[in-house]
Amino acid sequence: xxxxxxxxxxxxxxxxxxxxxxxxxxxxxxxxxxxxxxxxxxxxxxxxxxxxxxxxxxxxxxxxxxxxxxxxxxxxxxxxxxxxxxxxxxxxxxxxxxxxxxxxxxxxxxxxxxxxxxxxxxxxxxxxxxxxxxxxxxxxxxxxxxxxxxxxxxxxxxxxxxxxxxxxxxxxxxxxx
Amino acid sequence: xxxxxxxxxxxxxxxxxxxxxxxxxxxxxxxxxxxxxxxxxxxxxxxxxxxxxxxxxxxxxxxxxxxxxxxxxxxxxxxxxxxxxxxxxxxxxxxxxxxxxxxxxxxxxxxxxxxxxxxxxxxxxxxxxxxxxxxxxxxxxxxxxxxxxxxxxxxxxxxxxxxxxxxxxxxxxxxxxxxxxxxxxxxxxxxxxxxxxxxxxxxxxxxxxxxxxxxxxxxxxxxxxxxxxxxxxxxxxxxxxxxxxxxxxxxxxxxxxxxxxxxxxxxxxxxxxxxxxxxxxxxxxxxxxxxxxxxxxxxxxxxxxxxxxxxxxxxxxxxxxxxxxxxxxxxxxxxxxxxxxxxxxxxxxxxxxxxxxxxxxxxxxxxxxxxxxxxxxxxxxxxxxxxxxxxxxxxxxxxxxxxxxxxxxxxxxxxxxxxxxxxxxxxxxxxxxxxxxxxxxxxxxxxxxxxxxxxxxxxxxxxxxxxxxxxxxxxxxxxxxxxxxxxxxxxxxxxxxxxxxxxxxxxxxxxxxxxxxxxxxxxxxxxxxxxxxxxxxxxxxxxxxxxxxxxxxxxxxxxxxxxxxxxxxxxxxxxxxxxxxxxxxxxxxxxxxxxxxxxxxxxxxxxxxxxxxxxxxxxxxxxxxxxxxxxxxxxxxxxxxxxxxxxxxxxxxxxxxxxxxxxxxxxxxxxxxxxxxxxxxxxxxxxxxxxxxxxxxxxxxxxxxxxxxxxxxxxxxxxxxxxxxxxxxxxxxxxxxxxxxxxxxxxxxxxxxxxxxxxxxxxxxxxxxxxxxxxxxxxx
Numbered sequence: 001x002x003x004x005x006x007x008x009x010x011x012x013x014x015x016x017x018x019x020x021x022x023x024x025x026x027x028x029x030x031x032x033x034x035x036x037x038x039x040x041x042x043x044x045x046x047x048x049x050x051x052x053x054x055x056x057x058x059x060x061x062x063x064x065x066x067x068x069x070x071x072x073x074x075x076x077x078x079x080x081x082x083x084x085x086x087x088x089x090x091x092x093x094x095x096x097x098x099x100x101x102x103x104x105x106x107x108x109x110x111x112x113x114x115x116x117x118x119x120x121x122x123x124x125x126x127x128x129x130x131x132x133x134x135x136x137x138x139x140x141x142x143x144x145x146x147x148x149x150x151x152x153x154x155x156x157x158x159x160x161x162x163x164x165x166x167x168x169x170x171x172x173x174x175x176x177x
Numbered sequence: 178x179x180x181x182x183x184x185x186x187x188x189x190x191x192x193x194x195x196x197x198x199x200x201x202x203x204x205x206x207x208x209x210x211x212x213x214x215x216x217x218x219x220x221x222x223x224x225x226x227x228x229x230x231x232x233x234x235x236x237x238x239x240x241x242x243x244x245x246x247x248x249x250x251x252x253x254x255x256x257x258x259x260x261x262x263x264x265x266x267x268x269x270x271x272x273x274x275x276x277x278x279x280x281x282x283x284x285x286x287x288x289x290x291x292x293x294x295x296x297x298x299x300x301x302x303x304x305x306x307x308x309x310x311x312x313x314x315x316x317x318x319x320x321x322x323x324x325x326x327x328x329x330x331x332x333x334x335x336x337x338x339x340x341x342x343x344x345x346x347x348x349x350x351x352x353x354x355x356x357x358x359x360x361x362x363x364x365x366x367x368x369x370x371x372x373x374x375x376x377x378x379x380x381x382x383x384x385x386x387x388x389x390x391x392x393x394x395x396x397x398x399x400x401x402x403x404x405x406x407x408x409x410x411x412x413x414x415x416x417x418x419x420x421x422x423x424x425x426x427x428x429x430x431x432x433x434x435x436x437x438x439x440x441x442x443x444x445x446x447x448x449x450x451x452x453x454x455x456x457x458x459x460x461x462x463x464x465x466x467x468x469x470x471x472x473x474x475x476x477x478x479x480x481x482x483x484x485x486x487x488x489x490x491x492x493x494x495x496x497x498x499x500x501x502x503x504x505x506x507x508x509x510x511x512x513x514x515x516x517x518x519x520x521x522x523x524x525x526x527x528x529x530x531x532x533x534x535x536x537x538x539x540x541x542x543x544x545x546x547x548x549x550x551x552x553x554x555x556x557x558x559x560x561x562x563x564x565x566x567x568x569x570x571x572x573x574x575x576x577x578x579x580x581x582x583x584x585x586x587x588x589x590x591x592x593x594x595x596x597x598x599x600x601x602x603x604x605x606x607x608x609x610x611x612x613x614x615x616x617x618x619x620x621x622x623x624x625x626x627x628x629x630x631x632x633x634x635x636x637x638x639x640x641x642x643x644x645x646x647x648x649x650x651x652x653x654x655x656x657x658x659x660x661x662x663x664x665x666x667x668x669x670x671x672x673x674x675x676x677x678x679x680x681x682x683x684x685x686x687x688x689x690x691x692x693x694x695x696x697x698x699x700x701x702x703x704x705x706x707x708x709x710x711x712x713x714x715x716x717x718x719x720x721x722x723x724x725x726x727x728x729x730x731x732x733x734x735x736x737x738x739x740x741x742x743x744x745x746x747x748x749x750x751x752x753x754x755x756x757x758x759x760x761x762x763x764x765x766x767x768x769x770x771x772x773x774x775x776x777x778x779x780x781x782x783x784x785x786x787x788x789x790x791x792x793x794x795x796x797x798x799x800x801x802x803x804x805x806x807x808x809x810x811x812x813x814x815x816x817x818x819x820x821x822x823x824x825x826x827x828x829x830x831x832x833x834x835x836x837x838x839x840x841x842x843x844x845x846x847x848x849x850x851x852x853x854x855x856x857x858x859x860x861x862x863x864x865x866x867x868x869x870x871x872x873x874x875x876x877x878x879x880x881x882x883x884x885x886x887x888x889x890x891x892x893x894x895x896x897x898x899x900x901x902x903x904x905x906x907x908x909x910x911x912x913x914x915x916x917x918x919x920x921x922x923x924x925x926x927x928x929x930x931x932x933x934x935x936x937x938x939x940x941x942x943x944x945x946x947x948x949x950x951x952x953x954x955x956x957x
Contacts, residue, residue, distance in 0.1 A: 060263050
């Protein structure tokens with residue numbers, strides 16, 4: 001009877017040790033995974049599979065739309081729209097340091113060159129910059145004239161944009177103070 | 178026992194669980210709407226990390242991504258279109274035929290194209306559709322990498338852009354059409370309102386058609402955006418400020434303000450100027466509503482899925498001034514200072530980790546230094562600068578280096594982030610120093626054996642630091658290959674910008690060709706080629722010729738010049754030591770052989786030492802006893818060795834060996850004669866002759882007679898004179914009488930008896946003298 005009790009107490013002690021060791025190991029595992037930013041675990045693998053299917057469906061749709069939108073490999077429908085002067089937007093801003101910044105917005109331009117002429121009755125300055133493409137509108141990159149160049153008075157700003165053999169011009173007047 | 182097993186199983190299980198989690202972490206990083214930060218889509222440091230992937234890694238990536246779309250098999254390209262088309266219309270090959278793109282299809286991983294570098298309407302040559310790879314073509318992976326390098330954009334970013342801008346997308350499509358490559362990045366495809374379709378469409382510029390120019394232009398545009406966005410004229414999205422960003426093209430969709438935290442995000446919003454609305458974010462892998470735009474959402478999502486978080490560890494720590502060194506050229510001994518600047522663009526302090534300057538000299542570690550805990554204040558910067566004295570020539574590569582524990586250790590290639598493509602590494606050739614600037618010179622320039630020779634050369638240290646060049650000397654080998662090194666100058670340190678002169682002397686004892694080279698001993702090592710010569714014409718090794726010395730300057734002379742046998746002959750010659758040191762030339766004599774080959778050496782002068790710049794005269798006498806031809810040569814005995822050719826003659830006309838003739842002596846100088854000249858039988862006849870000893874020594878002739886034979890051949894000799902010794906330079910007269918009894922012809926001849934033998938040939942005659950006569954005795 002006594003032997004049985006002793007065996008039971010040893011069993012209990014071993015179970016406690018095992019539980020303790022397991023707990024330490026789990027805590028270690030949690031610390032390790034958290035330390036190395038392995039959790040929180042998002043998303044589940046199931047979710048990933050679902051999102052992959054969604055993605056694949058979306059890609060297939062896009063591909064089909066893309067192919068359907070093209071009549072041939074020559075992509076004739078990609079012929080660019082020929083820009084006109086009305087596609088050029090020209091604005092200016094006098095900065096705090098007195099310099100003049102010229103803002104340009106070019107619709108239907110993919111590439112080309114911008115020539116800026118700024119003149120008054122006495123003086124004429126020119127600058128050149130390439131067209132910087134952007135999907136919504138392109139711009140001339142870019143024009144900023146230092147304050148000591150421009151005397152007070154009215155200046156005529158002429159922007160000539162050349163692209164693929166087409167030349168368009170836009171003119172504004174700027175009042176320097 | 179069972180508990181032990183349980184414990185072991187628990188440990189294994191836990192480790193497996195950690196491993197599995199880690200593995201999954203490496204392969205999936207799905208994102209959700211809550212992770213989206215409209216103002217910080219991706220860190221600058223990741224966006225502009227051009228070294229994030231190599232060409233090989235890009236190729237591997239493309240290999241792994243192909244076939245991961247609909248109906249595909251990961252890693253495989255459905256080249257022949259045998260699988261069912263997910264777009265309908267039978268197989269993919271059938272669908273392609275109907276839609277003007279018959280199989281075979283060429284997937285991105287296999288696609289090669291000749292780079293199009295100048296805009297123009299032609300689509301560049303490529304290998305699409307099973308065509309051979311054109312000359313000059315580059316793989317898609319290579320084209321992506323090239324663009325990344327040229328414009329300092331991360332290859333990851335270009336891949337993600339390709340994966341989000343192209344139809345298919347090309348990255349995963351396992352049966353792409355050629356037209357999918359044509360405007361793959363949407364570069365130079367402005368949004369244009371299509372009246373017919375009543376919607377915005379992308380009208381691409383044919384001048385930018387082709388995969389290669391699409392990739393390079395996309396990278397170029399991003400770089401333009403990044404570099405221009407802080408200019409005053411910039412009309413697009415700007416970093417570090419609030420921007421109004423539309424949800425989609427139609428103005429009716431509206432816009433929302435976004436504080437853009439970095440340049441990369443501003444560039445993305447410039448390239449694709451819309452932000453995803455909540456509907457798009459809520460359905461991260463699908464569609465949102467009518468105002469949803471997906472470009473930037475898809476970029477963020479795809480980047481995260483493929484490459485992990487879009488935020489980098491210490492992402493705000495960037496190189497703000499590239500690596501520079503304080504010298505344009507470096508020589509050994511120079512002190513080099515390498516400097517770069519690191520900035521923190523975050524609004525809080527950051528420990529940038531270990532920062533330093535590392536280096537490799539000829540491939541070996543040559544780090545300048547580093548230190549940890551580099552706290553960079555919010556929006557602040559620090560200068561990293563280390564100095565090192567270079568002590569070896571060769572190729573020195575200096576680079577910025579960094580250690581960041583949370584990033585896995587040394588990450589010098591990628592950190593601090595180099596978003597402005599500044600210089601992170603530099604390679605210079607460290608030139609040799611010090612150099613031998615004046616080659617080895619000898620004084621005297623043409624030394625002679627036994628002479629003290631001074632050897633000099635100079636070594637110049639052109640660096641700004643003193644250099645310890647160890648011990649210097651001129652290693653020298655004599656004509657026999659034996660060590661004849663000039664003395665060592667130990668522990669030589671050449672001060673900065675100074676020239677050291679080596680000048681050491683030694684006696685080169687033997688004549689002949691010597692080889693030499695400047696030698697150095699440092700750090701327990703011998704160096705034969707250090708220091709190097711400043712130019713090829715500077716002599717640091719070579720040979721020298723040491724002239725013979727001493728030399729026989731007056732050849733062997735005999736006195737008297739034409740000796741006679743028995744005469745005392747004095748032989749002389751002179752030996753001149755032209756060097757500045759006395760020379761022990763051992764024992765000298767004139768080896769002589771008589772006409773019979775017997776030793777007739779002149780006496781030895783033992784232990785002769787010729788003083789510096791002096792001439793020694795050998796002068797020894799001996800009696801040459803027999804007449805005839807003698808041979809002779811000057812002989813030397815030194816170091817227990819006979820040397821028959823030492824000392825040499827100073828010129829060919831100086832006689833150090835030869836032959837001479839010893840004249841006969843004594844000579845019969847008056848012919849044998851009788852008195853009366855014509856005797857009568859029975860008459861007393863006196864016979865005479867004279868012998869002259871011309872030598873300076875008396876000669877013991879022995880016994881002399883005039884031998885006579887009567888007409889019958891009987892001995893009728895004249896009386897003998899015994900013990901005849903003729904004094905020096907004296908003439909002896911033999912005169913003896915006898916009766917010649919019978920008539921007839923008598924033969925008379927001189928004979929000598931010595932040492933128990935008669936010799937009628939011993940006494941020679943002078944010219945015209947007869948030592949034998951016939952006498953006619955008359956009848957009474």
